[in-house]
Amino acid sequence: MSESLTTFAPIETPESLHPTGSLLVALPEIDDRGWCRSINIAHEGQRGLVAAHSDSALIRPVVTVDGVEASPGLEWRRLGHWVPSARGSDERGELGLAYLAPVAEQGVVARVEWTNTTGSPQEVALAFTGEWSAVQVHHFKAKRLSVGLRERDDEWTGARTVYAGADRLLLSISWRAGEGAAHGGHPAHGWLTERSGTLEPGDSLSLEVFIGVATEPDGSGATALHLRRRGADALLAGTLDWLDARSLGTGDDALDARLNENLFFSYFFAQADCLDSGRAVMLTSRSPRYYVSGAFWSRDAYWWTFPAILLADPARARRVLVESIASAGSDIAHHALYITGQRLYPGFELDELTAPLLAIWRYTDSTGDRSVLREPAIAAFLDHYRAELAEWFDADLGLYGTFLLPTDDPTDFPFVTTDNATVAVGFRILAAFDESPTAAARLLDRALSVELALVDRAITADGRWAWAIDSSGAHELREEPPLGLRLLDYFGVVDAPARAATERWLVTDYEYHFGGAYPGAGAPHFASPSSFDLGNRMLTANADLGDPVEQFVAAPLDNGLGCESWDPLTGQVVTGAAMASVAGFLAWTAWANRTGHRRWNDPFGSGAQGGPR
Structure with a gap:
């Protein structure tokens, strides 16, 4: 064994x-x-x-x-x-x-x-x-x-x-x-x-x-x-x-109650001000019930929590974005850090490298405040991003590798499809930030080349998206909802037949799909329906399991608050109780569903400006 x-x-x-x-x-x-x-x-x-x-x-x-x-x-x-x-x-x-x-x-x-x-x-x-x-x-x-x-x-x-x-x-x-x-x-x-x-x-x-x-x-x-x-x-x-x-309002009282309770739980439990120093920090959860509380994950912070903070309080979002990126420094893509930035659980994750860039984009796009790009911590991160990303490039595949997956587990298939979709988004964001038209054009070409490499290499013989690829180009057929295959269209990697085939597979043949009153997809890491899958379905308006927003409102979860996964029959928490970061993910994806935000560069929140196509 x-x-x-x-x-x-x-x-x-x-x-x-x-x-x-x-x-x-x-x-x-x-x-x-x-x-x-x-x-x-x-x-x-x-x-x-x-x-x-x-x-x-x-x-x-x-x-x-x-x-x-x-x-x-x-x-x-x-x-x-x-x-x-x-x-x-x-x-x-x-x-x-x-x-x-x-x-x-x-x-x-x-x-x-x-x-x-x-x-x-x-x-x-x-x-x-x-x-x-x-x-x-x-x-x-x-x-x-x-x-x-x-x-x-x-x-x-x-x-x-x-x-x-x-x-x-x-x-x-x-x-x-x-x-x-x-x-x-x-x-x-x-x-x-x-x-x-x-x-x-x-x-x-x-x-x-x-x-x-x-x-x-x-x-x-x-x-x-x-x-x-x-x-x-x-x-x-x-x-x-x-x-x-x-508070956010949709006109639906039941949704507003569930959405805002999760929004504020994430706001107050997935970030904090250190009482001994005043430093603003981001963290998984301030509840001891969450099994990895009191620590920092870049993905949790910037992909799940940050958009919720931005919807509630743009001024606070700017502060915690800058100070947390400054704390994490060059270790930002490692699996888990102490809240002050030092390595706690080492291991490079590609999605944790790209997540801060998505957060910076979302802040500048929704507020119009590009002065944040001149903050020393943000400028240093943008330089570090380019350098560390280059270390994981495979020229033969035209794709970027990772050491750990979005569930934080190791893999023999390091070229993850959704990870690379976020890399393509990252190149488009860097192009939008670059003041040189020539440099911006080169970055857009890099984005397109990654997208084309995915379409060329990551679609299986039966026409659906593979989860990942190894160095020989062989496919791995699985799903990890924390950065699930449902999100490829959201990140701009579009192939309609592959999307349809993948969505059919996810609810018919996927090993970790669970039916019941509260259905959804899990993964080997958490073998139950998950908030990640529910958020992905809300974000993409996918109704193959019914209205995901109605499920969000109806599911018991963890006393109504976001948790990692739940029992498909009862809807009660099974893993990841008091997970404040995922509560933020559920809040902003429910809001996105009701306001028509379907693509990473669609307008987001009040005052959104739209973005590069």
């Missing part, structure tokens, strides 16, 4: 969670009870995510009515398509709960409320409590650090603070009680904030806690006080205004 050198996706156990966060602070694990297990930040010094984790609950709401704890089942929804809010009721009253990570703030506001719906007075006690069990660092998997946890009650800011670090401080969290509340008897490495009162029938009592986050205790304590000064209502109103200004 030959040695396996692949890294397959682990199978998930579905879990109902309601993640939220800002670019500075993430709360990835809020469960149906409203218990929050962790808070994390992006940390440049640690080259990944640093998390305050609890083995029980870091933040737990407690409601006691006449001495008995109330725990009605909660129904969750998202305010502004992002802020998790829940309500539940029983025979004694109604409970409300919300978590807010205000935009542009280093912290969180949590609010719990009880309303007496009976005909008699009630003695009600509200509390938020929790305990910090461990410090974790995430690059792929979570690693517990052997650092001390200490606490202090700061009379100057009025905050209860727990912080982590030995010789160097890593993370600090401070809790400031809201109006009418006070700190109680704290558990070790934890906190307790309480408010109580007598409620007449129809009356309500609420408790707010303001949680500041920083890399050291003075900053977290002062931030908690700052949040208290601003107030929960103003912070919520400001955040909802920000979300409303960036």
Whole structure:
């Protein structure tokens, strides 16, 4: 038996969670009870995510009515398509709960409320409590650090603070009680904030806690006080205004809800600002549920996530594009990097070299801002792109090779059809950027030669597209949806008979096609229908399995959010839970489907200018 050198996706156990966060602070694990297990930040010094984790609950709401704890089942929804809010009721009253990570703030506001719906007075006690069990660092998997946890009650800011670090401080969290509340008897490495009162029938009592986050205790304590000064209502109103200004609308309420929830999940969980340095970074996911969280993949960042960020916030898109390309430098095409750019999982991938160029094009084309091309990091990347691409050229085939596939696995067939389609696009983009008509014409000729080589060499004897070719020109017959064969027309490599034959094969004879209520294509790496295939079908308006946008809206996925793959019968996540980058891919491809974006150089988003043909 030959040695396996692949890294397959682990199978998930579905879990109902309601993640939220800002670019500075993430709360990835809020469960149906409203218990929050962790808070994390992006940390440049640690080259990944640093998390305050609890083995029980870091933040737990407690409601006691006449001495008995109330725990009605909660129904969750998202305010502004992002802020998790829940309500539940029983025979004694109604409970409300919300978590807010205000935009542009280093912290969180949590609010719990009880309303007496009976005909008699009630003695009600509200509390938020929790305990910090461990410090974790995430690059792929979570690693517990052997650092001390200490606490202090700061009379100057009025905050209860727990912080982590030995010789160097890593993370600090401070809790400031809201109006009418006070700190109680704290558990070790934890906190307790309480408010109580007598409620007449129809009356309500609420408790707010303001949680500041920083890399050291003075900053977290002062931030908690700052949040208290601003107030929960103003912070919520400001955040909802920000979300409303960036929400996308199609006229279909169900689609808009699903699209925008995925858009904002990707916006806040597939990028971040490092709390210790302010650097803007891109990453797979800020949730520990994703099996390779806290790391950087060029393809994930620039092909799946970046278009979603661009639709929501062009100014932010420019910043994170420039800073993340600067961080990755000459290693940008390697399989996976730390968020600060160093190699984490080496191995050249051709699609990861071309993805940043597509993102740069999309930004300049949709905004008209070509000044980004003069940024030193972008100019350096364009030079590096040409040099590294040339190293992988095979003159006999007229095509470009790769070491790893778009599923990050090794291959004996290095000349991948869709990879080379993105190379042809890359030459057309470079021609559009080049101010010399002569040089631009040469680049367009290079693009055409790659396209012709694909048509000449990558169509099989039965008339469909091969997945890849080896150095002898032999075909490999497979599919990898992360850069699937359905996308060839999108990248401008058009052969109508081959497209039709390939699409028939994908739903009839492809080994990893799955029927069912939620059908689609997977791959050996994830043997289930995938978000990649669904996004490809939305992007190309392919209806061979029904309307893909309707499937996007209907599928349970990972609590409605993008995941790598799902069960074809139930639609529930099977691999890649909390995959923030693919949530962005689903959001922008659904938008593309409804707005008529069908080719890489079609107008994209507000203010798009069109592009070279």
